[in-house]
Amino acid sequence: MSRNSRRPRRCSAESPRRSDEAFVTGILTSEDDFARALEWQLTDAPDYDTYLRETAELLTDAVEAYATVRARMFHPDDFADYCLLHGLDPHEQAARDGYLVNPPLQTQLVGYRGEELADFLPRLVRAREGGLTLRHADLVMDGALCGAERAAADPRVRWTYQQASEVFRRVLVGAGCGAYEFRVAVDAPGGPLEAGVRVLHWDDGAVRINDEDLDLVTAVLCAGLYGELPGAAVLHGTQGAGALCGEYRQVAWAWRSTGFDWAPAELAVDGVAAGPGFSLGTVV
Structure with missing residues (x-):
């Protein structure tokens, strides 16, 4: 997860044409999650209300600069487990970026098209819950549910x-x-x-x-x-x-x-x- 700033960070390794570019970010969807994530210095915002305001501005800027804008719920427990599993330091930017685009959790990414943040946050929560359900069902089916081949x-x-x-x-x-x-x-x-x-x-x-x-x-x-x-x-x-x-x-x-x-x-x-x-x- 990138620190909230006025300049959206491009996620592509190169600088392709504008139509091919995408922006991905993670969003803390509750005040409790915001408080738990403070130790990782994910944002400079002093409180959750400020964080939400800055996040809304970030998404607005991203929609203007990128062809595709997607976000997922940044869940402290999921992030901590991801870092532990891969031996990563949660304070490092690479750990946040890897967590956001972790292939097994791609179903949690939700496209943003300029709606109000208050309407967007519940979609992120539902996407996480749905993604975990799909992963659980896939494990029950020995990886056959999500394995197309x-x-x-x-x-x-x-x-x-x-x-x-x-x-x-x-x-x-x-x-x-x-x-x-x-x-x-x-x-x-x-x-x-x-x-x-x-x-x-x-x-x-x-x-x-x-x-x-x-x-x-x-x-x-x-x-x-x-x-x-x-x-x-x-x-x-x-x-x-x-x-x-x-x-x-x-x-x-x-x-x-x-x-x-x-x-x-x-x-x-x-x-x-x-x-x-x-x-x-x-x-x-």
Whole structure:
């Protein structure tokens, strides 16, 4: 992480054309993280409010100077672990730069397009959480989830991904049009794997869903099937649409997996209690 300054630092080794240049930085997303990072002298800001103001100015300058601006949450625990693993001094600039562009954590980078910093920070936090979930799921699948070559060559991986996608598709098709939230949790080694996604299912069959959240849900479902791990899922929200005479009803359906398939069950996920859902085997 570079020290906040009025001059964005170019990350490319050479000086390519402007259209090819990129700027990458790390941002402390809470006052507690700011206080913990003071010992590394990551910024000259005397307090967190000043730090946020300087960070907003830095991002504004970067958008004007670079074709691509990306940032990630600078998490003190992650940074300390990275330095310990690679034998680096956390006070050195090279350690900060390496942490920011660490290949296994590239999914945590978020593109910045000039939005308010207050709106951007939560995206960084979610990106870190999502990135850790993907890494955990990848470990459960022995590196097959994020390894494109192996995923393409391994029939079991391809089958698992297809089955995971089919499970989610049948949940949405069976639910019909409405506005829902889907939550899934799998009991994995090292702790539970969890993901959630909001879904708008229109009465004409169109579905609106965040691609990043869909990737996480699919990854968790994949890891559960691949590792034959027990899990639970809940779909809750409002069923119906204006085209259906304005008829709406609140629904909450749940399913449980033994590691091989998903069956209706009465349970709760993340505090959301639900009754047994419909049989996914009856959905085409």
